[in-house]
Amino acid sequence: MKEEYDVIIVGGGMVGAAVACALGDSDLSVALIEQTMPEAFSAEQPHDLRVSALSIASQQILQTVGAWDAVVAMRLCPYKRMRVWETAGDTEFNSDAIAYEALGNIVENRVTQLALLQRAQTFSNVDFLCPTTIGQLSYIAGKGSVELADGKVLSGKVIVGADGGQSRVRQTVGLGVTSWDYQQHAMVIYIETDYEQQDITWQRFVPTGPQAFLPLTGHYGSIVWYNTPDEVRRLKALADTELLTELTATFPDCLGKVNKILGVASFPLKRQHAQEYVKQGVALVGDAAHMINPLAGQGVNIGLLDAAMLAEVLIDASNKGKNIADIAVLKRYERLRRNENLKMMTVMDLFYRVFSNQLMPVKFLRNLGLGLAERITPLKNKVMRGAMGLEGRLPKLAKGETIIS
Numbered sequence: 001m002k003e004e005y006d007v008i009i010v011g012g013g014m015v016g017a018a019v020a021c022a023l024g025d026s027d028l029s030v031a032l033i034e035q036t037m038p039e040a041f042s043a044e045q046p047h048d049l050r051v052s053a054l055s056i057a058s059q060q061i062l063q064t065v066g067a068w069d070a071v072v073a074m075r076l077c078p079y080k081r082m083r084v085w086e087t088a089g090d091t092e093f094n095s096d097a098i099a100y101e102a103l104g105n106i107v108e109n110r111v112t113q114l115a116l117l118q119r120a121q122t123f124s125n126v127d128f129l130c131p132t133t134i135g136q137l138s139y140i141a142g143k144g145s146v147e148l149a150d151g152k153v154l155s156g157k158v159i160v161g162a163d164g165g166q167s168r169v170r171q172t173v174g175l176g177v178t179s180w181d182y183q184q185h186a187m188v189i190y191i192e193t194d195y196e197q198q199d200i201t202w203q204r205f206v207p208t209g210p211q212a213f214l215p216l217t218g219h220y221g222s223i224v225w226y227n228t229p230d231e232v233r234r235l236k237a238l239a240d241t242e243l244l245t246e247l248t249a250t251f252p253d254c255l256g257k258v259n260k261i262l263g264v265a266s267f268p269l270k271r272q273h274a275q276e277y278v279k280q281g282v283a284l285v286g287d288a289a290h291m292i293n294p295l296a297g298q299g300v301n302i303g304l305l306d307a308a309m310l311a312e313v314l315i316d317a318s319n320k321g322k323n324i325a326d327i328a329v330l331k332r333y334e335r336l337r338r339n340e341n342l343k344m345m346t347v348m349d350l351f352y353r354v355f356s357n358q359l360m361p362v363k364f365l366r367n368l369g370l371g372l373a374e375r376i377t378p379l380k381n382k383v384m385r386g387a388m389g390l391e392g393r394l395p396k397l398a399k400g401e402t403i404i405s
């Protein structure tokens with residue numbers, strides 16, 4: 001272990017681990033610090049409650065950095081179709097329309113994280129400090145340092161805050177956020193169904209909030225039930241058999257017969273956006289920079305785009321002999337990602353507001369919108385490409401291009 005690194009990444013969740021892999025084999029020395037090592041995977045384990053719909057762009061990033069094969073070797077569920085509907089409007093997206101094999105993949109968060117952490121350990125320029133707890137984190141005159149539990153102090157030209165929504169890095173360096181609560185919780189329910197899952201994910205909008213279904217492998221699936229905090233508390237307090245009865249009565253019958261409830265968790269929904277992503281010698285990525293309504297499952301997808309873009313900017317600057325800690329270098333990363341993320345957050349908010357509104361004119365307009373999306377093929381294909389992460393300015397890794405010269 002060195003005492004001075006070019007880049008110290010605090011947080012080895014999906015996004016921090018992706019930064020480490022994207023910087024792998026570059027000329028930069030990297031330390032990856034994660035406080036908790038995820039449990040090793042075994043195919044006999046039940047699915048985790050935390051799963052994400054990984055976009056095609058995310059798949060490509062993992063593929064280019066060499067972590068995708070490990071995901072495939074563990075567990076994933078590709079989906080080809082996505083159906084969205086409410087009382088009157090209905091539309092179904094199918095990846096065949098734009099000649100893709102799938103719209104995305106449902107992957108347990110731990111599987112994605114493990115695949116990236118395993119890959120990070122194979123690079124000689126990445127020191128893997130996991131599990132390691134951080135003592136003092138300091139930022140003085142534009143230079144960050146991290147004290148490890150054993151008292152050793154590491155200094156980094158660039159400290160990457162990949163430490164989630166409560167980011168200590170963000171708070172230590174004084175990067176402010178704008179945030180609000182949606183006054184809604186997402187209840188995640190892991191279920192066993194009578195029939196095996198198909199290749200479809202769906203989302204239905206009802207006045208209390210969206211109801212979504214994500215297929216998992218075999219006879220398993222993940223339900224996301226959005227509701228008020230009080231209602232979610234009530235549902236969580238029910239015995240599994242009572243919850244199963246409520247679920248069967250509330251959810252559409254396209255689920256088939258639900259045999260069992262195997263696990264339940266809930267998450268308060270919050271929107272949070274860092275006003276700036278960077279300072280001299282510091283950059284934020286993933287949830288440390290933004291927390292977005294999970295309505296259309298984009299949080300980690302935009303986080304992986306941050307990871308890929310930050311690595312691209314740092315390697316490019318280093319190749320040109322620039323100081324990677326320089327605010328001008330880091331601002332380039334911010335310019336390339338913050339507006340893209342803001343656009344995605346705004347679209348999610350628009351969805352949330354429009355679909356939770358019961359005023360007649362708004363209901364009319366959203367049904368019209370779903371109807372138009374269904375009938376106008378170029379519009380439908382554009383929406384589909386957006387959800388797959390294929391629109392906007394993409395980092396090279398998301399296009400399958402290398403960033404190591």
Ligand SMILES: Cc1cc2nc3c(=O)[nH]c(=O)nc-3n(C[C@H](O)[C@H](O)[C@H](O)COP(=O)(O)OP(=O)(O)OC[C@H]3O[C@@H](n4cnc5c(N)ncnc54)[C@H](O)[C@@H]3O)c2cc1C
Nearest residue numbers: 011013014015035052053163164286287297298299300301
């Ligand atoms: C209900 C729900 C459903 C969702 N569904 C989707 C979906 O379908 N698709 C999607 O794209 N996104 C989805 N998301 C969002 C997604 O889960 C997050 O965006 C993603 O987990 C963020 O990853 P991250 O690596 O940035 O942060 P985190 O997952 O929070 O990881 C941060 C890591 O940093 C570590 N850490 C923190 N502090 C320290 C420290 N001091 N020292 C060392 N390590 C530290 C933590 O242990 C952790 O491993 C969903 C979110 C919710 C709530």
